[in-house]
Amino acid sequence: MEPSLKEFSLETMAAAVIGAETPVGRAAAVALGEAGAKVLLASQEPGTEKQLKEAAKAVGTSGAKTAIRVQDATLRGDLSATADLAVKELGGLNILVNALDAPFFGPANAADDAAFERVMEGNLKTVWMACQEAGRVMLQRGGGVIVNITSVVAERGVPNASLYCAAKAGVLNLTRALALEWARKNIRVNAIQTGWLDEPNSPAVRKDEFSERLLKYLPDNRLIKPEDLAGPLLYLVSPAAGFVTGESIAVDGGLLCRV
C-alpha cells in the first residue's frame, strides 16, 4: 500500500459497532470492514436479529461477528459482555463506534417521564455505558479509539425535539469530557454529527410539509445517507487522526454554517 494511504488502514484492528442494526450502524460496520478491521456488530434491541444478520453479511467474510442483547439481560450486563466478547472473538478492542439512535419528536408538554427515560437511554445512556465498558477494556489493553455518532441537533435547538436535542447534546459533551479524561491513556474519543438522515426512521423522509421545506433549506438540497459518514468515520478511527481527540465532525452538507 502506498505511504499516503497506509495510515488510514485498519488492518489488524478489532472494532465493535453498537447499534449495528440501524442503517448508520450497518454503514459504519461495512466501512470499518472494508478498511481492514475485524468487526463485532452489536444490537441492544431484542428482535433485530434479521437486520443485524443482514448487516453482518454486508460486512462480508472478513470475520464479522454479531451479538444481540437477550431479553432478560440488563443494558449494563449486555454492554459489558459485548466489550469482553470483542476481545474473545476478535482478539482485542481497538475501535468502538456508537451508532445507535432513538429519534423522538413531539411537544415538550406532551412527553411524560417514561419518554424522558426512553429517549435518554436510547441516545445517551447506552453511549455512556458502552464508552465505560469499552474504556475498561481499552485501558487494560493499552488504548483505543471511540467515535460516538450524534447529530447536528446536539448544538442547535429544534422545536418538537427538546428531549432528542438534550440527549444528542449529552453525547457530544460526553465525548469531549471522556477525550480529556483519557487523553494521556492513549484513548481518543471523537464524535460525528449527522445532518438530517435519509433513513426510514428519519422525520426528513416523511411525506409532509416539514420534509418538503427542509430539503429546500439544506445548503445542497440533499439528505445525508448513512454511507456518507463512512469517510469521516474512517479518518477519525484511523492512525491518520492520531492528534485528533475531543473533536466532532459534522457531516451535514454545510447546514451548521447557516444562521
Added chain:
Amino acid sequence: MILEKLRLEGKVAIITGSGRGLGRAMAVRFAQAGADVVAAARTRKQLDETAEAVRATGRRCLVVPTDVTRSEQVNAMAEATVKEFGRIDILVNNAGGGEESLGKRIEEITDAEWRRGIDTNLSSQFYACRAVLPQMARQNRGKIINVASGYGLRGGKHNYMYACSKGGVIQLTRSVALTYAQNNIQTNCIVPGIFPHNEEMMRFFKGGKFIPIGRPGDDAEIAPLAIFLASELSNHMNGELVVIDGGGLAGGVTPTGVVPQMQS
C-alpha cells in the same frame, strides 16, 4: 474499496505556502496520492525544491512564484493553473504567518504590522477563493481547504492580528461553503492547535505540556487530514472545521493535569 477513495489520481491541486514546512509536506503527500501540484509561494528557490520532491513521485508540478498578499499575483496563479492543466480541482490555502507576532504588546504593534498580518493570513485566502471559484463552479466540482488555527476560535493573551485573521478564515470558510454548496464545491477548514515549527516556538509553548494529549502536533500529522478533505470521502462535509489539537479545544475551563473532586 474505501481506502482507494482517498486517492487523488489525476487531480490538480494548488497549494499556497508550499515552499517549505507544512505546505511542502502537503504537496509531496498529494503527489503521492496521485495529484498534480501547483506550488505557489514567494521564493522560487524553495519552490524548485518542492517541485523536485513532487516530480520524484512521478507527478507534474507547476511552480508559480506568488506573493499571496497581492491579488493580481493570486489571479495569475489561478490563470497559470488553468492554462497548464485545464482545471482546478483542489485549492489548499495554507500560506500564512505572523506567529512571531504572538506575545507582542498591543501598543507595540504598528499599523503596517497589523495590515501585513491580516493581508497575509486572511486577505490571501479571500483572494485565492475569489480567483478559483468561477473555474470550480464551471467544472461543477471543487474542494477548498483553508488552514486556520485554534486561535481562530479562542482568544490568546497578546494575540490580536493572528486571532482575528484566523477567525476571519473560519467565517470565510462558512460563507463560501454555503454559497457554493449547490455547485458541488466543498469548502472546509483545518484548525490546528499547537504545531511548533522551531525550537523557539517549542519553548514559547512550553513543549506542549498543557495540551491534553501531552505533546504538541507535528506538521506530518496535518497532511493526512488535508488528503481526506481533498478526497471524495469528505464529499458531504461542507463548511466544517476539523480541529486537530490533541484535545485542547474540547476543554479549556480547567487547567490541564488537575481534576475537580467532590466536596467531602
